[in-house]
Amino acid sequence: MWYLYGIVLLAGIANAIQPGQNGALARGLSQPLTAGLVVGVGTLLTILTAGLASGRLALPTFEEAARIPWWAWFGGVLGGGIVATQLLVAQRVGAAAFTGLLVTAGVLTSIALDHFGWVGFERHAASLPRIVGGLLMIGGVALIAAS
Structure with missing residues (x-):
């Protein structure tokens, strides 16, 4: 169980590094939010690779989807807001x-x-x-x- 805390610590380190990476990408492109699309594709590929490699990826059945609360489907929207904030604010503060x-x-x-x-x-x-x-x-x- 303790190894999970190590994984969370690594995620915290990544959380501190990612805004700088995303900001550098945004500065190098003509429009900063284009970097958000690049980040989104990178996220998609990372999750897809991890899911396929671990065998823990499957499309939900209709019954599974119907049991999930409506608000649970919008975590990606919040993640997109975090990335947009990284792109537009992190470098300035x-x-x-x-x-x-x-x-x-x-x-x-x-x-x-x-x-x-x-x-x-x-x-x-x-x-x-x-x-x-x-x-x-x-x-x-x-x-x-x-x-």
Whole structure:
């Protein structure tokens, strides 16, 4: 189980690196959002390759699709919004402020998602340590963004 935390740490590192890569791509193209299409194709190919290699890729049956909540189909839209933000904003605010704000907003939102059991998460109370941790993250990102 601990190896999963290592994978998440690697994803966090990638999350910090990706806006710079995407920004460089956007600057090199005539329109910055064209880079988003390139990123999307790269994402598609990565998921397709991983799915085919692992045998964990299949089109859903009608019954499976009907059981899925309507809002669950729109995660890609949120991912596209994140990539568009990387392309249009990250370079202007800097890597530390961008990633700090992104992660802090994600943690604060996650505390609420856990507390209320929204979008498929099991309930985990917004305990005092979680709330204090979120507040400390706000303070930390304020210090990073101010300098």
